[in-house]
Amino acid sequence: MSKSFSSSIRVRKNIRLTLTYIVLAIISVIWLIPFVYIIAQSLSVDTANFSVFFPDEWTFDNYILLFTDQSKPFWRWWLNTFIIAGCTCIIQTLITLATSYAFSRLRFKSRKFIMKTFLIIGMFPSFLTMIINYFLLDILGLSSSIFGLVLIYCASSAMGYYIAKGFFDTIPKSLDEAAMIDGANKNTIFFKIILPLSKPIVVYTVLMAFTGPWGDFMMASYIAQGDVQLMNVAVGLQNLALVGEITKYFSRFCAGGVVTSIPIMILFFWLQRYYVEGVTGGAVKG
């Protein structure tokens, strides 16, 4: 009796697990189709045959052209974007974490007011502000430099404090108090106690800060003003995908997309073990 009961539980568990795997497999296929399509197209000899999945003839020429064609200097765009993304990543992570920590852990007079204000100004459509941001960069003498872009990306990053603050809110306050009794000041608590415990959210912030600049088109096209040396990947590739050009460059556009995704994927692979780790598990119980 008890044996059949436990085996029926096991059967049910197995069914659930199989179902999970089936669902996950279907999801994976759906999510991979466009990715496989982009790789297949990037290896196509025919530069613009959207309507077949796998090309008839295969070639690596698109990748070679990507790095040798001087009129469309893809490596330059790639390098620009990489520098921008690297700088943005560091500065933005620091700003976001500092802001979230201040809102989550410190109690000061204008805290609620600033939080509400951030919420409210975050609701204005952001690209109306782009023209003026361009003028501001012009005044600062950064309007035709990729560091102007870094400044713009970082400047408003404090407004994305929500997720990290939510995370800090769940870290037990008893940790702070214990450290305070041991004579740590607030700076030490932040860097030595809270940050090491918050790896998943730090990694998440780093990832988002790094991936953002790779896809940004609007502000980057303002800065570039058509100068191919100043373009980032998005603006450059968009240049290849203009209405008149797309039939000539479509497979190279796909190749560019593939190359662009490589650094981000490496970063994700490398950081994956951090952002899935639990946090409070080992810290303070109860």
Add this chain to the structure above:
Amino acid sequence: MTQIELMSKPKFERFFLRIGIFFSSLPLKLSLFFRNFPFFLKKVGSKLIKPFEVLNDAFINGDWKTRLSFLFCGFGQIFNKQVVYGIINFLFEVCFIVYMCLVGVPWISKFGTLGIPTDEIGNACDVYINDITGTEFYDCHGNTNDSRFIILYSLITIFFMICMLYVWYSSIRKAKLLQDYNVIGKKETDKDVTKTFVSRNYDKTLLAVPLTGVIVFTVLPLVFMILIAFTNYSSEFNGSKLVFNWVGLQNFANMAGLGAGYETFLPTMLKILVWTLIWAFFATFTNYFLGMIVALLINQKAVKLKKLWRTVLITTIAVPQFVSLLLINKMIQDNGIINNLLQQWGIISSPIRFLSDAMIARVMVIVVNMWVGIPYTMLICTGILLNIPEDLYESARIDGASPLKMYMKITLPYMLFVTTPYLIQQFVGNINNFNVIYLLTQGGPLTQTYAAGAGQTDLLITWLYKLTMTNASKDYAMSSVIGIIVFCVVAFISLIFYSKSKSVKNEEEFQ
């Protein structure tokens, strides 16, 4: 009726009773509001008066050092052992005066008229009147006034003045404080002040840079944009499009359909607004719940190859959005690969009009948005889900709770607690979601009934983009008006949610 009596009624009855109670308590609430209003005014008033009281006190009871601080910021500090901070304050004042003389006053004096069109030598230009639209325009070659910069520099000057006022006020207050300290024999040196920046004033250390960034690159441009809504800034001024004027509420009247040539704006705006809200609702909640479910599926203890599943989803984040969206756009064209394959397999006889049929296009953008957004949600949820204290589940399991029950009573409340602000932000982000809509459908399919080039999947934000970027008359003023409307809608909705949200009310529940 007490709370207990209410709880004992059946569910639906409770619902109606609650509504009844709400309306029956309205008169009382209103009368309370009016009774408390004077006290509220008094509270606000006393807050406003407080700075003046401080200044008054500092002037009457202050010694010569404190009084000198009224003229020269930081003198009270310099003579009371806070030399460095005093000098910084003083230098700020010097900078301010120099700035005002050289830059501030010349620009802000033009703020009232936004500049008169002049040529390079300074002669005023010829004024013409456009016969059709009735607007004035100017003809002068190489004009030197640029209204945009007049507004910008005026704003910077005003911001700078506010900063100066604050520095001035706080330096006087500090001087008086140090004077009082001297009386009771307490000392506060530069070193002591510096030390407070890692303890009592740590918030100032952390927030100095972030706040400056937000004020300069977000608040300032926003004020600029709001001001633009009250001007006639558009490319109609072909002669000198860089000089424009204040027009008061004319643009808002145009938006309401009162201006000539703008009759169709109001119905178009309302239709787009409704679609924007529908889109934002579905885009946010489909992503949130499906993303969480995917994260839960992968997080199960028994599931193997966790890394692989996550990586597959993350490849979509790695490919830049505009690449993958353009690709999907090509895939779902009438002669695209999906229609081709479906026809080859004989499932459909004529191509599905993914992008040219309004209804299908609308469903399509929501579906594609799921494809774009679920990996992000999965990523966020994974970290937070693993953070839920394991003992909560353990005790639930011992009590014999089913998985569904555990999800409803532990996982979901915890997730909602942590992510409500994120959800609100997502909702706002979707109302302003430019990428998915524009790159996928360009707002199409187009229709004759909509004004100014708007299409049936256009959100307010993409319509606004069309008005300023792709339309011939780059109508910045009207798009600012739309921007303000978007803001009002979004602010109204999200402030309601925000004030109801548990994670905002009791942030410390899980600490």
